[in-house]
Amino acid sequence: MAEFQIKKGKDLKIKGQAAKEVVELPFPSTIALQPQDFRGIKPRLAVKVGDSVKVGSKLFIDKTNEDIAFLSPASGTVEAITRGAKRALMEIVIKTDGNQDAEAFATFRAEEIARLAKSDVIKALLSGGLWPAVRQRPFSCIADTSAEPKSIFVRAVNTDPLAMDVDVVLEGLEKEFQAGLDALKTLTQGEVFLCTAPDAKSKVLTEAQNVITHRFSGPHPAGNVSTHIYNIDKIEKGDTVWYVEAQDVVRIGQLLLTGTHPVEKYVAVTGEGVEKRYYAKTIIGASIKDLTAGSDLMGQRCISGSVLSGKSVGADGYVCFYDSQVTIIPEGGDRRLLGWLVPGFDLYTLSNTYASAFVPRAEYSLDADTNGGERAIVCNHLYDKYVPLDIPVYFLLKAVIANDIESAEAMGILEVDEEDFALCTFACPSKTEVGAIIRQGLDVIQKEG
Amino acid sequence: MSLFAKISKEIEEKYFSKGKPLEKMFPLFDALDTFLLTPGKTTKQAPHVRDAVDIKRVMIFVVLALTPCILMGMYNVGYQMSVAEGLEYSVLACFGAGALKVLPIIIVTYAVGGLWEGLFAIVRNHEINEGFLVTGILFALTLPPTIPLWQVAVGISFGVVIGKEIFGGTGYNVLNPALTARAFVFFAYPAQMSGDAVWAAVDGFSKATPLAVAAIAERGTDAVEAIQNAGYTFQDVFLGFIPGSIGETSALACLLGLAFLLITRVASWRVMAGCVIGLVAMSLFFGLFKGENSLAFFSLPPQWHLIMGGFAFGAVFMATDPVSSSATDAGRWIYGILIGALVVLIRMVNPAYPEGVMLAILFMNVFAPTIDHFVVQAQIKRRSARG
Numbered sequence: 048m049a050e051f052q053i054k055k056g057k058d059l060k061i062k063g064q065a066a067k068e069v070v071e072l073p074f075p076s077t078i079a080l081q082p083q084d085f086r087g088i089k090p091r092l093a094v095k096v097g098d099s100v101k102v103g104s105k106l107f108i109d110k111t112n113e114d115i116a117f118l119s120p121a122s123g124t125v126e127a128i129t130r131g132a133k134r135a136l137m138e139i140v141i142k143t144d145g146n147q148d149a150e151a152f153a154t155f156r157a158e159e160i161a162r163l164a165k166s167d168v169i170k171a172l173l174s175g176g177l178w179p180a181v182r183q184r185p186f187s188c189i190a191d192t193s194a195e196p197k198s199i200f201v202r203a204v205n206t207d208p209l210a211m212d213v214d215v216v217l218e219g220l221e222k223e224f225q226a227g228l229d230a231l232k233t234l235t236q237g238e239v240f241l242c243t244a245p246d247a248k249s250k251v252l253t254e255a256q257n258v259i260t261h262r263f264s265g266p267h268p269a270g271n272v273s274t275h276i277y278n279i280d281k282i283e284k285g286d287t288v289w290y291v292e293a294q295d296v297v298r299i300g301q302l303l304l305t306g307t308h309p310v311e312k313y314v315a316v317t318g319e320g321v322e323k324r325y326y327a328k329t330i331i332g333a334s335i336k337d338l339t340a341g342s343d344l345m346g347q348r349c350i351s352g353s354v355l356s357g358k359s360v361g362a363d364g365y366v367c368f369y370d371s372q373v374t375i376i377p378e379g380g381d382r383r384l385l386g387w388l389v390p391g392f393d394l395y396t397l398s399n400t401y402a403s404a405f406v407p408r409a410e411y412s413l414d415a416d417t418n419g420g421e422r423a424i425v426c427n428h429l430y431d432k433y434v435p436l437d438i439p440v441y442f443l444l445k446a447v448i449a450n451d452i453e454s455a456e457a458m459g460i461l462e463v464d465e466e467d468f469a470l471c472t473f474a475c476p477s478k479t480e481v482g483a484i485i486r487q488g489l490d491v492i493q494k495e496g
Numbered sequence: 497m498s499l500f501a502k503i504s505k506e507i508e509e510k511y512f513s514k515g516k517p518l519e520k521m522f523p524l525f526d527a528l529d530t531f532l533l534t535p536g537k538t539t540k541q542a543p544h545v546r547d548a549v550d551i552k553r554v555m556i557f558v559v560l561a562l563t564p565c566i567l568m569g570m571y572n573v574g575y576q577m578s579v580a581e582g583l584e585y586s587v588l589a590c591f592g593a594g595a596l597k598v599l600p601i602i603i604v605t606y607a608v609g610g611l612w613e614g615l616f617a618i619v620r621n622h623e624i625n626e627g628f629l630v631t632g633i634l635f636a637l638t639l640p641p642t643i644p645l646w647q648v649a650v651g652i653s654f655g656v657v658i659g660k661e662i663f664g665g666t667g668y669n670v671l672n673p674a675l676t677a678r679a680f681v682f683f684a685y686p687a688q689m690s691g692d693a694v695w696a697a698v699d700g701f702s703k704a705t706p707l708a709v710a711a712i713a714e715r716g717t718d719a720v721e722a723i724q725n726a727g728y729t730f731q732d733v734f735l736g737f738i739p740g741s742i743g744e745t746s747a748l749a750c751l752l753g754l755a756f757l758l759i760t761r762v763a764s765w766r767v768m769a770g771c772v773i774g775l776v777a778m779s780l781f782f783g784l785f786k787g788e789n790s791l792a793f794f795s796l797p798p799q800w801h802l803i804m805g806g807f808a809f810g811a812v813f814m815a816t817d818p819v820s821s822s823a824t825d826a827g828r829w830i831y832g833i834l835i836g837a838l839v840v841l842i843r844m845v846n847p848a849y850p851e852g853v854m855l856a857i858l859f860m861n862v863f864a865p866t867i868d869h870f871v872v873q874a875q876i877k878r879r880s881a882r883g
Contacts, residue, residue, distance in 0.1 A: 061545065281882060348544060355543045376545065379538060382501040386534035387552045394548035399761040400557055401548055415538040419550020420530055420623055423667025426554065427823040428764055437879055441823050442872050457876045469543040476549045477667070483541060 050245060051278045053265030055435040057397055057470055059208045061354060062410045063374070065317045065324035067215050072340065074145050078121050078332035079138040079365040080106055083131075085179055087188040087493065088115070090136045098125045103150030103176060103308035106139050115189060118176030120310035120331035122148045138365065141332075147310075154306035157222060161229040161257060168233045168303075175302040177309075179368065180295035181234075184276060184288050185461035186493045196289040198237035198280045201228065203252055203293035204244040204263055206270030207353035211315035211371050213293050214244065216326055217251040224251045224293070226300030231291065232257050242275040252293075267355070268435065273467045277436045282462055294371055314338060314366055318354075319412055320347040320375030334365050338373055348415045350374040355469035379414025386418070394418075397474045422477040430481065433470035436462065440471060444481060447488035452495070455488050465489075501536065504529050523617035527624040554762055555626035561756040561763075562633055562813065564749035566602075569742040570594035573641040573697060576739055580698035597641045597697045598742055601648050605632045608649040612656040616665065627666035627673075627819075631655065634674035634813060637743025638806065638854070640694040643681070647688060651681035671861045672820045675854055682854065690849075695739030705739050707805045707843065711850035713792035720800060722792060734803045743809060750808035763816035766825060770832015771811035775801055777833075778840035793844045807839055810853035820861040824871040831867055835860045 082090035089110040094100060100119040109115040123143040131137045152175040155163065169192050172178040183190040190196070203213050217224060232239050238259050243252050245264035252260070261279060263269045272290045282288055291299070294312060301309035310330040317324055321342040329338065335349045344362035351360045351367040354374050358367055366373060383389070391401030395411035398404065403411070430440035438459045446454040465482035472481045511518040512525040530552070539546060571587070574594030578585035585593065606629075613628040635652055655677025660669040682689045693702040704712070706723045713722035723733075732738055736746025743749075757763040776798040786794040801807065815821060815835050822831040835856050842852025849855065 059545070283880075348538075350544055352542075354545045357542055357544065359541075359544065374544075380536045382498065382504075382533035382536035384498070384500060384533060386550075387531075387556050391548060396548040398547065398549040398554075399759060400553050403548075413545040415544050416534070416546065417537045417539055418534065418546050418548050419552065420526075420535050420537075422551040422623065422625055423665065425551060425627070425667055425819055427818055428825070428828075431825070437875065437882075439824065439872050439875055442868070457880070458872070459879060466542075473543050473545065474547050474549075476547070476551050476554050478546065478550065480541065482543070 048260050048262070050262045050264065051269075053263060053269035053274060053435045055431075056206075056266040056268050056433055057474075058206065058266045059354070059413070059473070060395060060408070060410045061208045061319075061376075061413045063318040063320070063324060063376070064209055065211070065315045065326060067212055068325055069216065069313065069328055070325040071328045072333075072337060075121075075143060075329060075333045075337045077126060077140055077142055077334060078330060079140045079334070080117055080120070080332050081138050081365060081367060082107060082117070082136045084368040085109075085117070085189055087111075087186065090117075092128065092136070092139075094125050094128075094139070096125050096128055099123070100125060100141060101148045101150050102310060103152065107136070109189075112192065114173045114192065115178055116173065116176055117179060118150075118308045120308070122146050149307040152302065152306045152308070155226075155303045157226050157229075157304060160226050160303055161232060163230070163233050165233050168230050171303060172230075172299065175306075175308055177295070177299050177302050180299065181231075181289050181291050182369075184272070184282060184290065184464070186489055187464045188493075190289045191287070194287045196235045196237070197282065197286050198288050199231050199235050199239045200272055200275050200279075200288060200290040201231065201239060201241045201258070201293055201296055202270070202272055202275065202290060203247065204242055204270040205371075206263075206267035207355055207372070208267070209315070209317035209372065209374060210270070210353055211313065211326060212244070213371070214247050214249045214252065216313035216328075217249050217293060217297065219251075220297050220300075221251050221254070223297045223300035223304065225256060226304050227291075227296035227298070228255055228258050228300075230299055230303055231289075231296065234289070237280070240275065240279050242270075242279075244270070265435075267470065268433075268467055271464075271467055273463050274435055277462060284456060284461060292369060292371070295369075313371060315372040316375075317372060318350075318375040320344070320349075320377055331368065332365050335360060335362055335373060335375075338366070339375060342375070344375065346378050347375050348378045350376070354413065355473065356466035377412070377414040379416035381416075398476070417478050419476065419478055421479070424475070424477050424479050426476050429474050429476075430468075430471040433474060434467060436467065438463065440468065440481070443488075444479075444484055447484050450491070452488070452492055456492070460485065460488055460492070498533075500533055504533060520618055523622065523624050524614055527614075527617075552626045555630050557760055557762050558630045558757070558813070559633055561753040561760075562637065562743070564752040565637055565743040565746065565809065565813075566598075566633070567591075568736055568746040568749040569637060570598045572736055572738075572745055573597050573742060575737060576641075576696040576703075577698050580696040580701035580703070594641070598636070600645060601639060601641075601643065601742070602633065602636045604645045604648045605636045605652045609635075609652040609656050612653060612661065616661045620665070622665070625666040627660075628656065631660070631673045631677075635677045637809070638674065638678045638741050639681070640689060640740075641697045641742055642694045643685075643688050647681055647685050650684075651677045654680040667819055669819060670865070671858055672814055672817050675814055675858050675861075678854055679858055703739050705805070705850075706733055706800075707850040710793050710796055710800075710804075711843070715791060716788040717792045717795075719792040719794075719796040723800070730800070730803075733800070741806065744806040747803040747808040750812050754812045757812065757816070763812070764818065764821070764828055766828040767816045767821055767832040767835075768811050770829045770834075771807075771815055771836040771839075772802065774833035774836020775807065775839055776836070778837040782840065782844055791844060801840060801843070805843070805851045806853040810839075810857055811835070814853075814857050815860075820864065822864045822867050822871075824868050826874075827864070827867040827871045830871075831860055831864055834863070
């Protein structure tokens, strides 16, 4: 075990932390699976509106690898299938019946899981609908089943603003978590690394076997997968590592032990836009409405995930597959008089150009206002302060913009994901979309192989 | 929505939005509109929240940092006039007389520079960049108070168009546009830009700057003595009661600006520290060679170099321009140190230009991308060697 102290980065002082108490919400009336959550797949529907489905019924598959199936988290009927621009499949909405009748999959005894062959585990995860929980670097897409991962990272720490303390929700799930870890260990010749917060107390994490545990302390992005990979087992061109969220490791264990597609999930309900903030016990694909029961969402931005890396899904939206947090913040967009002149005691900044930098408050109200117009990059010295990886961010950005893929790879683009640059985008006075530009570069590289 | 926001929206929809008569003028409307009110746009993708700071505020903070130099410059221009005329002006009279000379220069710079900026924004259909607020005032402050206004207009036109816009505008320029403009007028109109007669706004009066005094002092003599014999004390030079370009004479005013830039973290301290280290090291090095036959300049100790000429102004406000300086931390040190060293080199061994700051910074502007290239290549090598 090692402890990594991350120095570069920043924890945003944003209002709206959830209380660390688990609240069991009423079973959701509708849930949805969103194919757009899975980067790079080409979805093909396996159901149509009106079909009745069970827990574990195939909703859609990936055309590029038809073994990868995406299963229904609830029993009921398919209420709607919505499409977006260019007929992209957006949501498959299920009206639940509350019975949770389930398809049956293969079961294993806890002791035998560690001895299973890689191919058997892959088969079980594919048919049981949990393969999508295993993602890979580079590109942050669903892991390629034929690849040999150098190592596998389990993320049990999240330093995103207002993120869930996963320590709390793993309580009592030792058996399932260990089964999940054992299964992951069969998938790699290398190690499984369990990355936790420095103060992780849950026995589920501290007594995990068959893995190497590392602790990460310091400001965000100490909890990002890229930070873990960079510090523990760096990747070069040609390397692949896989990574899984801690809650999904539990679900992998549950699938193998019980033979049903596990759907239970804890989601932190956060942000100043909701009055009641808690850790909700719910199922995959729950709706924002159900999670924020009763809160008025008019004029609020509803985000699945955190303010830094999440996705705006709207008040009628659903939690994305990989997220364990929703954040509701005011939409903002009011025009302030003479913004360049005001002292700004209540305006949050990482720069020293507002009074708030000198008379700091414990937390600030942040809305979705860009707080300025887009300009060419001027303050090129800012970015490196927020990325704890050995990457010249400004030059990587320029390489991507110039479509200089070779340089971008040499500077380390394959190691990263757009979320690693969220703080750069946040801090940039020119309002440059740093992460989005990096993502364009990754997409080009992935497409061209 | 506030009343102002409503009015602005109405005007925009009536005249400046797509298909309306003044559609092409939108960048001008936008510049004025966002000057009065924040844009009020919301984020389209993650991250959903953004820092309160924007380029407008950053640029205006640089202008604020220049206030001591502007005020001191106005005062000193008036003070030099009183010295030239042999009259005792009151503080207010000095300031007033100086302001009458300086304000027209600033107004012409902003009017002509702003015109170009606006023209390019309209033709290219992009926002007017607040960078020209900084470029304009920087350029004005590097001029002698006697410069004809038409030369100011020609100079800033060259700086904005050739120094910046042909590269794509603020953020893409290689050279510092204010210095480009100054270099242009310096070489195009040497009679109005250099010599001993241009520093006091009184006809027929000439007085050498301390730098010029040091440059022409006889071989083997002591430069400090020469400067003091010419009537300049260390204190005068530090406070800025000496002839020189409008904004650059007072090292104290530059120090105040420096403090403001460092406290607000708007400018890079590495560049400034590098400049000082380079200058001190190089002047000490030349000091080793002082002797009977050496230039008098060799005997000038570093503390004089620091406060004379445009060094303080250049190191604090010109070299730190993030766009035309190095963009890596290591690169910033190298860039700064080389500027400091070059300043001394040009001052001492190039008799044609007693002042080396402008050329030193422009020269290093050209080299900054090369420095960055090597720093980034070193980082890439380190990455691939880590195994």
